[in-house]
Amino acid sequence: MDIIHSVADLRERLQREPNNVFVPTMGNLHDGHIQLINIAKPRAACTVVSIFVNRLQFGPREDFDRYPRTFEADCKRLSEASVNVVFAPDEKEIYPEPQTYLVEPSDLQHILEGAARPGHFRGVATVVLKLFSLVMPHSAIFGKKDYQQYIVLRDMVRQFALPIEIIPAETVRAPDGLALSTRNAYLSLEERREAPLLYQVLKKAHGEIMNGARDFQRIELHSMSELADHGWKPDYVAVRRQVDLQPPRQGDRNLVVLAAARLGRTRLIDNVEVNLSH
Ligand code: PAF
Numbered sequence: 001m002d003i004i005h006s007v008a009d010l011r012e013r014l015q016r017e018p019n020n021v022f023v024p025t026m027g028n029l030h031d032g033h034i035q036l037i038n039i040a041k042p043r044a045a046c047t048v049v050s051i052f053v054n055r056l057q058f059g060p061r062e063d064f065d066r067y068p069r070t071f072e073a074d075c076k077r078l079s080e081a082s083v084n085v086v087f088a089p090d091e092k093e094i095y096p097e098p099q100t101y102l103v104e105p106s107d108l109q110h111i112l113e114g115a116a117r118p119g120h121f122r123g124v125a126t127v128v129l130k131l132f133s134l135v136m137p138h139s140a141i142f143g144k145k146d147y148q149q150y151i152v153l154r155d156m157v158r159q160f161a162l163p164i165e166i167i168p169a170e171t172v173r174a175p176d177g178l179a180l181s182t183r184n185a186y187l188s189l190e191e192r193r194e195a196p197l198l199y200q201v202l203k204k205a206h207g208e209i210m211n212g213a214r215d216f217q218r219i220e221l222h223s224m225s226e227l228a229d230h231g232w233k234p235d236y237v238a239v240r241r242q243v244d245l246q247p248p249r250q251g252d253r254n255l256v257v258l259a260a261a262r263l264g265r266t267r268l269i270d271n272v273e274v275n276l277s278h
Pocket residue numbers: 024025026052054057124127128146149
């Protein structure tokens with residue numbers, strides 16, 4: 001496994017191996033990331049993983065400074081997962097000058113996560129476009145836990161006609177249902193015990209829709225009050241169309257219930273797809 005820190009070395013290394021698949025990360029790797037790598041591995045001769053905590057996608061009051069950085073442990077896991085190239089640039093390498101050219105996603109960037117985190121998807125799209133132009137992969141893997149991120153990036157690739165296939169990966173969960181996330185590490189023991197409620201609420205909403213419920217607003221409000229009753233501060237629970245994350249229209253069969261809620265100081269997100277039979 002080659003660990004590369006500079007753009008020049010990366011370009012040189014990948015010139016020798018242009019058939020590559022890419023898994024961008026911010027490090028602090030858990031089993032969810034390893035699953036992305038396992039999906040990547042059979043698709044190309046060379047699997048490239050980036051580790052870069054991207055300041056551009058964090059708001060001024062968010063956790064950029066305290067975001068866990070665990071480079072040694074990450075490299076060990078990546079080597080065990082038979083990754084070929086780790087690209088771990090520092091900020092000056094990715095942003096040698098202030099990044100004044102930015103990728104402005106569609107209005108999708110302002111809803112749901114975007115409403116709570118202004119500028120977040122602009123930062124994500126900008127760094128991912130930049131990483132794509134450095135790595136030049138034919139495919140890239142993104143987890144569906146960050147559902148809106150996946151949709152934003154899928155649309156970006158389509159709109160800019162990038163020759164890259166975006167492959168979504170299922171969310172990996174702890175045995176009690178909690179979606180794996182770096183931010184789970186911020187939870188106290190008591191909060192960790194409470195945390196699976198988010199998935200339980202989503203599964204309940206999923207069950208109701210599968211059983212024929214169509215009053216989505218009632219489901220959303222009911223789910224949010226269940227979280228609030230248990231001491232959470234929900235930002236949203238929203239039933240949306242998978243294709244564009246807009247409110248469902250009559251006859252839509254492929255939906256997704258998305259949620260974001262604060263448990264103590266930690267903001268957790270999760271979602272569950274609902275596929276109604278035709
Ligand atoms: O999902 C993430 O870890 C980040 O948003 C990404 C895609 C690596 C961009 O910084």
